[in-house]
Every structure is written in C-alpha cells, then in structure tokens.
Amino acid sequence: MDTTFPDLRQYGGADAFLEACKPRAILDMLTGKWSTLVMGALLDGPRRFNELRRMLDGITQKMLSQTLRALERDGIVTRTVYPTIPPRVDYELTPLGRSAGGLLMAIADWSNQHADDVFAARRAYDERAAEPVQPVLPKIPI
Amino acid sequence: MDTTFPDLRQYGGADAFLEACKPRAILDMLTGKWSTLVMGALLDGPRRFNELRRMLDGITQKMLSQTLRALERDGIVTRTVYPTIPPRVDYELTPLGRSAGGLLMAIADWSNQHADDVFAARRAYDERAAEPVQPVLPKIPI
DNA sequence: CAGGATCCCCCTTGATACTG
DNA sequence: CAGTATCAAGGGGGATCCTG
Numbered sequence: 001m002d003t004t005f006p007d008l009r010q011y012g013g014a015d016a017f018l019e020a021c022k023p024r025a026i027l028d029m030l031t032g033k034w035s036t037l038v039m040g041a042l043l044d045g046p047r048r049f050n051e052l053r054r055m056l057d058g059i060t061q062k063m064l065s066q067t068l069r070a071l072e073r074d075g076i077v078t079r080t081v082y083p084t085i086p087p088r089v090d091y092e093l094t095p096l097g098r099s100a101g102g103l104l105m106a107i108a109d110w111s112n113q114h115a116d117d118v119f120a121a122r123r124a125y126d127e128r129a130a131e132p133v134q135p136v137l138p139k140i141p142i
Numbered sequence: 143m144d145t146t147f148p149d150l151r152q153y154g155g156a157d158a159f160l161e162a163c164k165p166r167a168i169l170d171m172l173t174g175k176w177s178t179l180v181m182g183a184l185l186d187g188p189r190r191f192n193e194l195r196r197m198l199d200g201i202t203q204k205m206l207s208q209t210l211r212a213l214e215r216d217g218i219v220t221r222t223v224y225p226t227i228p229p230r231v232d233y234e235l236t237p238l239g240r241s242a243g244g245l246l247m248a249i250a251d252w253s254n255q256h257a258d259d260v261f262a263a264r265r266a267y268d269e270r271a272a273e274p275v276q277p278v279l280p281k282i283p284i
Numbered sequence: 285c286a287g288g289a290t291c292c293c294c295c296t297t298g299a300t301a302c303t304g
Numbered sequence: 305c306a307g308t309a310t311c312a313a314g315g316g317g318g319a320t321c322c323t324g
Binding site: 013014015016017022023024025026027029030031036037038040041043044055056072073074075076096099100102103104106107108110111112114115117118119120121122124125126 | 155156157158159164165166167168169171172173178179180182183185186197198214215216217218238241242244245246248249250252253254256257259260261262263264266267268
C-alpha cells in the first residue's frame with residue numbers, strides 16, 4: 001500500500017462510519033439539502049427568517065424552518081425571539097456552528113482540489129458506457 | 143464577528159454549496175448510506191465483491207454493486223475483472239479514492255472533537271421541548 | 285413577519301428472484 | 305462467484321393553505 005496518503009485505519013476503517021457511530025451522525029447533519037446553505041448564509045452574522053429565505057432563493061418556508069430547527073437542536077444556531085409586533089426572530093451561528101463551518105471549509109477545499117478529477121472520471125466512465133460492447137474473450141479453462 | 147474561526151466567506155458563503163456547485167456534488171458523493179463504509183472497507187487494500195459484502199454486514203448485493211459502480215464512475219475505486227472460472231472481481235481505491243479517504247478523515251476528526259457537543263445540545267433541546275409550555279408573555283403594543 | 289399543518293410525489297433503499 | 309431485474313416500502317423534499 002502506498003504511503004502517499006495518511007493511514008486512515010487508525011480511524012477504524014469502515015467501522016468508523018457505521019450507522020450508529022458519530023461520524024455518520026455528523027455526516028447526516030451536514031447532508032440535508034439545505035443545511036450547508038443555511039450555515040453558509042449565516043457566516044456573515046445573524047439573519048432574520050425572511051432574510052434567509054430571500055438569500056436561499058428556492059427554499060420553501062417549510063424546509064427553512066425545518067432546517068433551522070434541526071440546526072438549533074444540534075447546537076449549530078441560536079434562535080432569538082424579540083417579542084415585538086410584528087415578531088422578529090434572529091438566527092445566528094454558535095461557536096460550534098462556526099466550527100462546523102470549518103468542516104464545510106475542508107469539504108470545499110477538497111472539492112476545489114479534486115472535483116475536476118471526479119467530473120473527468122465521470123465523463124470518461126459515461127463515454128465508455130456509451131461505446132459498443134467489447135467482444136467476449138475466449139474462455140480460458142482452469 | 144469573532145475571528146476565532148477562519149473566515150469562510152472566501153469560499154462563497156451559501157453560494158459555495160448551491161446545488162449546481164462542486165462541493166455539493168462531492169458532498170452527495172460521500173453522503174450515500176454505504177459510500178463511506180465501502181471506502182473504509184477498502185483502506186487496507188483490494189477486496190472481492192463477497193468479501194466486501196461480508197465486511198459490510200447488512201448491505202444487500204444490490205446496494206453494494208450500486209455503490210461500487212457509483213464510486214467507480216467517480217474515479218474513487220477501480221474494478222478489475224479476472225476472466226477465471228469462477229469469476230473474480232477486485233475493487234481497489236484509486237489515489238483519488240485514498241485522497242477522498244483523507245476527507246473522510248477530516249470528518250471523523252471533527253466528529254471526535256465535537257460530536258459530543260452536538261449530542262449534548264440535542265439532549266438539552268429535547269428536554270426543553272418536553273417541559274410544560276411557558277406562559278404567553280403579555281403583548282406589548284408598539 | 286414567522287411559521288405550523290397537510291397533502292403528495294419521487295427517489296432511495298430494501299427484499300426477493302433469477303443469470304452468466 | 306458476481307452480479308442484474310423487478311417489485312414494494314418509507315422518508316425527504318416540495319407546494320399549498322392557514323394562523324398568532
């Protein structure tokens with residue numbers, strides 16, 4: 001095995017990402033279609049509900065409030081209600097949320113470095129799949 | 143805004159994770175229920191199909207072959223067919239795949255450091271939700 | 285303004301059976 | 305051994321309507 005890359009086995013290999021384990025839960029937390037976008041929208045500071053809705057063009061109220069509730073539950077954002085009329089609610093990243101932003105940064109970093117490779121591999125694979133079927137090799141008896 | 147954490151805005155904030163953008167595609171690639179497990183199972187070297195199936199207890203043939211095909215398409219694993227009888231197929235991580243393993247490592251790292259905070263926040267939130275409803279504050283006219 | 289409640293659809297996952 | 309094909313189920317996500 002080449003040693004160009006760090007030995008990941010210290011993290012437990014496949015076991016490190018079993019459904020019941022923590023990295024899986026974290027991955028699921030970041031995985032929602034909108035979670036990353038909401039966190040990204042909060043990087044500059046607190047935002048109000050409809051402010052977020054405008055920033056995340058295309059999100060529905062349901063998904064926005066659902067995503068915000070999940071992030072609040074996970075300690076990623078705080079929800080501050082001002083008992084004014086009309087009501088005002090601010091959402092803001094917690095320190096933990098900003099730390100999670102660092103994780104997103106790592107993903108974006110990796111993506112900047114390797115996404116093109118992935119897409120190139122994808123194109124190559126799809127082209128190969130479009131080619132005519134290769135003739136069957138003569139069977140070699142054991 | 144505190145500067146304890148790196149400024150993520152250089153990555154484009156929410157825009158950096160829009161559906162059409164690359165980090166989103168990479169996240170989706172890692173996100174599949176079995177992708178991380180398969181990659182983890184391949185860290186030690188090449189594996190055969192049924193070998194992986196045994197390692198990933200609970201995975202169905204369908205999901206395993208589906209996951210492997212997706213990873214092959216993305217250039218994460220290679221598929222090597224030996225035209226013997228019975229047939230033998232080896233799957234192995236590519237350099238790109240091992241690099242992606244580094245990304246998983248970053249996630250596992252963050253998880254080791256912060257997952258407990260997330261779970262604690264989650265418990266606290268759920269307990270608050272179980273409490274009796276707070277009395278409604280008297281409305282303060284504008 | 286900030287959501288809650290509903291209905292619905294599609295896509296992923298799973299179970300089962302069959303094949304080269 | 306290494307898959308593919310088919311069918312059934314469940315949940316995430318979206319559209320819409322309603323409320324304090």
